[in-house]
Amino acid sequence: MQSTNTGRAEHLLTVNGEQRRVSLRPADTLLSTLRDELGLTGAKPGCENGDCGACTVLVDGVPMKSCLLLTTEFVDQDPPRSVETVEGLDGADVQRQFLQHWAFQCGYCTSGFLMLVEGLRRQQPEANRDERVDWLRSNICRCTSYAELIHAVEAVLGHERGAPRSS
Amino acid sequence: MIPTDFSYWRPETAEEAVAVHQQLADDGQHPVYYAGGTEVVTRTRLGQLTPGAVIDVKAIPEARRLGRDGGRWHVGAALSLADLIHDGSWPLLARVAERVADHTTRSHITLGGNLAGTIAYREAALPFWLADADVATVGPHGRRTARFHDRFDGTLALDPGELVVSLSVPDGVRQQPSYAQKATRLDYVDYPLVTIAALRGAEGQVHVALSGLKPEPFRSAALDAALIGSGSSADRAERAARHLPVTLVQDLHGTGDYRRFVAQTVLADALTALEGH
Amino acid sequence: MHAVGQSVARKEAPNKVTGRARYNGDATPVGTLTAVIVPSRHAHARLRQVDVAPARRMPGVVAVLTGQDADLLCGEVLEDRPPLARGTVRYHGEPVALVIAHGEAEARAAARRVAIDCAPLPLVASVEAAVAPDAPLIHPELGAYKRAQPPVVPKPRTNIADHAKIRRGDPAEGWAASDVTVSGHYTVPQVDHAAMETRSARVEILHDGRVIVQSTTQAPFEVQKLLAQSFHLQQGQVIVDVPLVGGAFGGKAAVQLEVLAYLASRAVNGRPVQLVNSREEDMATSPVGMGLVADVKLGATRDGLLQVAELTFLLDTGAYTDSTPRVARAICSECTGPYRVENVRCDAYTVYTNHTYATAFRGFGHFPLTFAIERTMDRLAATLGMDPVELRRKNLIGPGDRTPTRMMLTRSTLGDPRTCLDRAAALLAGPPVQPTGPHTVRARGLALFWKTSSSPPNAISGALVSFNQDGSVNLSTGTVEVGAGTKTTSAQILAEQLGIDVDQVHIHTHINTKVDPEHWKTVASMSTFMAGRAVMEAAEDAKAQLKSVAAIALKCAPGDLSVGQGRVFLTADPNVSVTVSDVAHGYSYPGGDAVGGQIIGRGSYIMRHLTLLDEETGEGHPGPSFTVGAQGVEIDLDTRTWQYRVVRALTVVDAGRAINPAGARAMLQGGMCMGIGLATREGVLYDRDGQRLNNQLRTYKVMRAGEQPDAYVVELVETPQIDAPFGARALGEHGLLAMPAAVAAAVSHAIGRPVDHLPITPESLWQLSRSAEAAR
Ligand SMILES: Cc1cc2nc3c(=O)[nH]c(=O)nc-3n(C[C@H](O)[C@H](O)[C@H](O)COP(=O)(O)OP(=O)(O)OC[C@H]3O[C@@H](n4cnc5c(N)ncnc54)[C@H](O)[C@@H]3O)c2cc1C
Numbered sequence A: 001m002q003s004t005n006t007g008r009a010e011h012l013l014t015v016n017g018e019q020r021r022v023s024l025r026p027a028d029t030l031l032s033t034l035r036d037e038l039g040l041t042g043a044k045p046g047c048e049n050g051d052c053g054a055c056t057v058l059v060d061g062v063p064m065k066s067c068l069l070l071t072t073e074f075v076d077q078d079p080p081r082s083v084e085t086v087e088g089l090d091g092a093d094v095q096r097q098f099l100q101h102w103a104f105q106c107g108y109c110t111s112g113f114l115m116l117v118e119g120l121r122r123q124q125p126e127a128n129r130d131e132r133v134d135w136l137r138s139n140i141c142r143c144t145s146y147a148e149l150i151h152a153v154e155a156v157l158g159h160e161r162g163a164p165r166s167s
Numbered sequence B: 001m002i003p004t005d006f007s008y009w010r011p012e013t014a015e016e017a018v019a020v021h022q023q024l025a026d027d028g029q030h031p032v033y034y035a036g037g038t039e040v041v042t043r044t045r046l047g048q049l050t051p052g053a054v055i056d057v058k059a060i061p062e063a064r065r066l067g068r069d070g071g072r073w074h075v076g077a078a079l080s081l082a083d084l085i086h087d088g089s090w091p092l093l094a095r096v097a098e099r100v101a102d103h104t105t106r107s108h109i110t111l112g113g114n115l116a117g118t119i120a121y122r123e124a125a126l127p128f129w130l131a132d133a134d135v136a137t138v139g140p141h142g143r144r145t146a147r148f149h150d151r152f153d154g155t156l157a158l159d160p161g162e163l164v165v166s167l168s169v170p171d172g173v174r175q176q177p178s179y180a181q182k183a184t185r186l187d188y189v190d191y192p193l194v195t196i197a198a199l200r201g202a203e204g205q206v207h208v209a210l211s212g213l214k215p216e217p218f219r220s221a222a223l224d225a226a227l228i229g230s231g232s233s234a235d236r237a238e239r240a241a242r243h244l245p246v247t248l249v250q251d252l253h254g255t256g257d258y259r260r261f262v263a264q265t266v267l268a269d270a271l272t273a274l275e276g277h
Numbered sequence C: 001m002h003a004v005g006q007s008v009a010r011k012e013a014p015n016k017v018t019g020r021a022r023y024n025g026d027a028t029p030v031g032t033l034t035a036v037i038v039p040s041r042h043a044h045a046r047l048r049q050v051d052v053a054p055a056r057r058m059p060g061v062v063a064v065l066t067g068q069d070a071d072l073l074c075g076e077v078l079e080d081r082p083p084l085a086r087g088t089v090r091y092h093g094e095p096v097a098l099v100i101a102h103g104e105a106e107a108r109a110a111a112r113r114v115a116i117d118c119a120p121l122p123l124v125a126s127v128e129a130a131v132a133p134d135a136p137l138i139h140p141e142l143g144a145y146k147r148a149q150p151p152v153v154p155k156p157r158t159n160i161a162d163h164a165k166i167r168r169g170d171p172a173e174g175w176a177a178s179d180v181t182v183s184g185h186y187t188v189p190q191v192d193h194a195a196m197e198t199r200s201a202r203v204e205i206l207h208d209g210r211v212i213v214q215s216t217t218q219a220p221f222e223v224q225k226l227l228a229q230s231f232h233l234q235q236g237q238v239i240v241d242v243p244l245v246g247g248a249f250g251g252k253a254a255v256q257l258e259v260l261a262y263l264a265s266r267a268v269n270g271r272p273v274q275l276v277n278s279r280e281e282d283m284a285t286s287p288v289g290m291g292l293v294a295d296v297k298l299g300a301t302r303d304g305l306l307q308v309a310e311l312t313f314l315l316d317t318g319a320y321t322d323s324t325p326r327v328a329r330a331i332c333s334e335c336t337g338p339y340r341v342e343n344v345r346c347d348a349y350t351v352y353t354n355h356t357y358a359t360a361f362r363g364f365g366h367f368p369l370t371f372a373i374e375r376t377m378d379r380l381a382a383t384l385g386m387d388p389v390e391l392r393r394k395n396l397i398g399p400g401d402r403t404p405t406r407m408m409l410t411r412s413t414l415g416d417p418r419t420c421l422d423r424a425a426a427l428l429a430g431p432p433v434q435p436t437g438p439h440t441v442r443a444r445g446l447a448l449f450w451k452t453s454s455s456p457p458n459a460i461s462g463a464l465v466s467f468n469q470d471g472s473v474n475l476s477t478g479t480v481e482v483g484a485g486t487k488t489t490s491a492q493i494l495a496e497q498l499g500i501d502v503d504q505v506h507i508h509t510h511i512n513t514k515v516d517p518e519h520w521k522t523v524a525s526m527s528t529f530m531a532g533r534a535v536m537e538a539a540e541d542a543k544a545q546l547k548s549v550a551a552i553a554l555k556c557a558p559g560d561l562s563v564g565q566g567r568v569f570l571t572a573d574p575n576v577s578v579t580v581s582d583v584a585h586g587y588s589y590p591g592g593d594a595v596g597g598q599i600i601g602r603g604s605y606i607m608r609h610l611t612l613l614d615e616e617t618g619e620g621h622p623g624p625s626f627t628v629g630a631q632g633v634e635i636d637l638d639t640r641t642w643q644y645r646v647v648r649a650l651t652v653v654d655a656g657r658a659i660n661p662a663g664a665r666a667m668l669q670g671g672m673c674m675g676i677g678l679a680t681r682e683g684v685l686y687d688r689d690g691q692r693l694n695n696q697l698r699t700y701k702v703m704r705a706g707e708q709p710d711a712y713v714v715e716l717v718e719t720p721q722i723d724a725p726f727g728a729r730a731l732g733e734h735g736l737l738a739m740p741a742a743v744a745a746a747v748s749h750a751i752g753r754p755v756d757h758l759p760i761t762p763e764s765l766w767q768l769s770r771s772a773e774a775a776r
């Protein structure tokens, strides 16, 4: 049985394809490890309660809210568990489409939405309109009207039909 | 940011989990099982929970089982709601699960956590409550399989340290006509005013279980009985609604009176959907 | 080369899609201590004892402060708020103590050990209760508070912190001339800004006397002034640095955490201390948007001409005033809505309650005001049996008319409300309500808004332009980038003025009070106007300097020259030219000797001809211009369940000129979405003990994907504001202003009964239908 004692210790965590040495307490959330230990501040705290999605990252390709995860679950695994953050997206289509479609204003929710949509693209590229919206409901954006985000998703998934339209 | 410290344990069998739980409890560590963590992490952050140890149950293979065996369909307690929706082989369960929390969070929340959690809506319990389910647990006194009905009255009666391993339902239940609906104050992603799960039996009789009306899920034989008989769905729903608890939850989502109104509406909808009139 | 009128992407956009954009919480230097607020669990109580000893003994704790350690009162207008409660707590969540520790975990763990002993005082749970004759007093010391920024008119020995008025014409005459009278009573709850980034501040006091503040503020220069004043520092000692801000909506214009972080740093020998709100703290401890209770009475002739308006507003400012007295005056200034009314009596009271204190919220009081006015206009239309659009058209204010503050309007200052109304009405064509199924209906509603800035008459802005050796340009302004694209707009204006590509303009998205010229505050949608004017002046200044150096090089008079496309050239013969880089850092003769020097363009702007409102009559000049517009919605409503959804939303607004059309649209649509949220679901809730019920995004509901309308329609009318950069009017807040009123109008049509309270939840409609049934 794997166990980790209270207190700080060093572990290996795979983030964006790189093995990183992290010092952590078992009580550290993945969000705080990414931000405070690894300097990967793309994932944002918006609520630390699972409500806003600003902290969304991909775990083994699936969007997860990093404020709800304990880092300890993902360290020293063989084969390693994969954690991907916005910093690992390198010129991805989703980034281009967010730029194209004005899918953000203040940008604080953006990393979370990007990872959510990247997860959608990988997991369910054929998602219909309702399914896409259901994915998007996981995150909150206080600035945009959501229409911009939905347009960006449509562009990423490559089908533009049956979508809400703005003029 | 979780301000307090705890140790982390990841057992590989249920027995190991229970043993380590007992050991830690004896040491005064206040251990908790940790599955999806959506409650454990958030409540610990807020100081509503201060475990000295968390025992991750997600590495226990039998708590992740999913499939048929001996005429029953088994589902592991450590599976996420997303897993159950993705499987989709029990439409009622999938439909109820689909409306818990939001898409991403459903990849976190587990069936067991939802049944055993403090946040008392326990929507995922509703289908099992209607379905002649069994619940398999391991506790300090060993393994036990019991009728879900006998251990769940809105709250799952677990002994200290007892771990839910899996649930099962008769295989055929999954094909029975069913209906689920979640009514909220307004938002799609919200706690329920009323969530209804309804299952139509072989003889045509509709059974319902409801979440949101009382602090815990609710069902009543008298209410189910009132759904039988003549009259329109609306009429029978009105009759059945008289068997709802006298006082209903009153909170920021809605008043008790409004919940009663909503409950009556969803009862009527369930009857209409399952009977076609 | 045209930069203005182009949909240029935000300068910082590439960083925002790569996680590289830096917000305040993203770069905490090692060694920074963490401060955590210990909030009050009571809404109104006398503090008997705050025992910090157990917290002080916790590992990692460096200091614990209470009100004893902070002998000062804060307040933008009226100094009524101790940064840490002293003697009394006045709202649930109010800071009582501050724990400073090496890390957040230690600070939070210790904060739980602070024991607050207090004796409950009678609760003032609403503005109505607060103004009742025998109401318990929340601020018995009201009369003694210092008035930091008059006008403010407190009523000592009451809960009325301020009374603002409009007295115009003769209401008695107006009533005499009226054939019909309508009145309405409206309520709007307090609302939360819910910016996705919570508020935070970091302060370090250096031993050379400098105070370094890093914060999420929209008002860095206000923070600087306030800290200097409160702690007897030279203003130059205080350096406020603000990176990108993750949404603000007015909530980050209030100065709160900066003071606490200063106190914390001071208590630990100036070491850097940061204070980052959790979401729960951001919602319950930091200020919200005010609530409003409004009584509106209108009189009109039989043919629908307004004769008189009498309005009473009770503004729920919660426990402290912050900027609410200014909001009250903004409401007074536009209290009639964009309609011509000669006889006006308006009283706006800033009322203390035991609620979370309030500060500016996007629209500065205008969405609740618009709700109250537009609902009453619909009532009047119904009473007269007149089409609501026709009634509005008849009474629309226009050039030559005077506003409630007696400001004379021109086409430039007002814009074109008529075209906005007509276009919106055309876009919303259809019956007010029509059945779409056995128990479903589609309904439509329309409402108008107007708003001016209500900024201080001496609000200022500045801009500095410098050149790089290659001729590219650096621009520095004092605005904060909160998501509105302000910095990019300024860059576009500069590019246009210098005739260069926007890519050639370099901005820094951070602002720093030490190096950037002062800009009043990034609020009131005034950044494009004020900073834009300053940028234009700086561009002119730089051009004049370029020409004077180039004139030497080209052996001509500066007046013969023009600047554009990176060159200074003879207007008459553009082939005779020098490049900007040849002259921006001095011009070198072929022999190597040089003339001229580094060219630095400076520009500044100060509001002009604005005046404070007269205390008795409200007469004055509250803003440079108006933005007017019309908004409409279509909703689908189920009369069986009372569930409904906004399916289409439209805005026609006089934008003056859209400097960045896509940016303007995005801003307006975002505002519309927020406005629909305010209409349908948002509202701060307290239980009967005054405890905040919804202090999380789990329970304080904002719009999510799928809840937005299927279609947003935005049309821009362009009536230039002559004195604004390229004619551009303010747009940042306006998308939301009339949305709640429009939704209420549509829902009222759908259910056949007036809906006067926000938010409009299905339960509220069910309750309305029940009370109507009971009344039958
Ligand atoms: C954003 C969000 C939205 C939500 N919305 C809803 C909603 O709409 N409806 C709803 O019902 N709930 C909702 N919840 C609550 C969530 O469903 C509960 O927190 C859930 O029950 C917890 O499941 P978990 O797997 O995350 O449990 P954990 O946090 O891991 O555990 C919860 C509790 O169950 C115990 N436990 C876990 N697994 C077992 C087991 N196998 N045997 C015995 N005990 C066990 C743990 O010890 C703990 O006490 C929401 C939560 C979030 C974060």
Ligand code: FES
Pocket: A044, A045, A046, A047, A048, A049, A050, A051, A052, A053, A054, A055, A056, A065, A066, A067, A068
């Ligand atoms: S910070 Fe994780 S969901 Fe909000």
Ligand code: FES
Pocket: A103, A104, A105, A106, A107, A108, A109, A110, A140, A141, A142, A143, A144, C196, C246, C247, C483
């Ligand atoms: S862009 Fe500001 S929250 Fe989404």
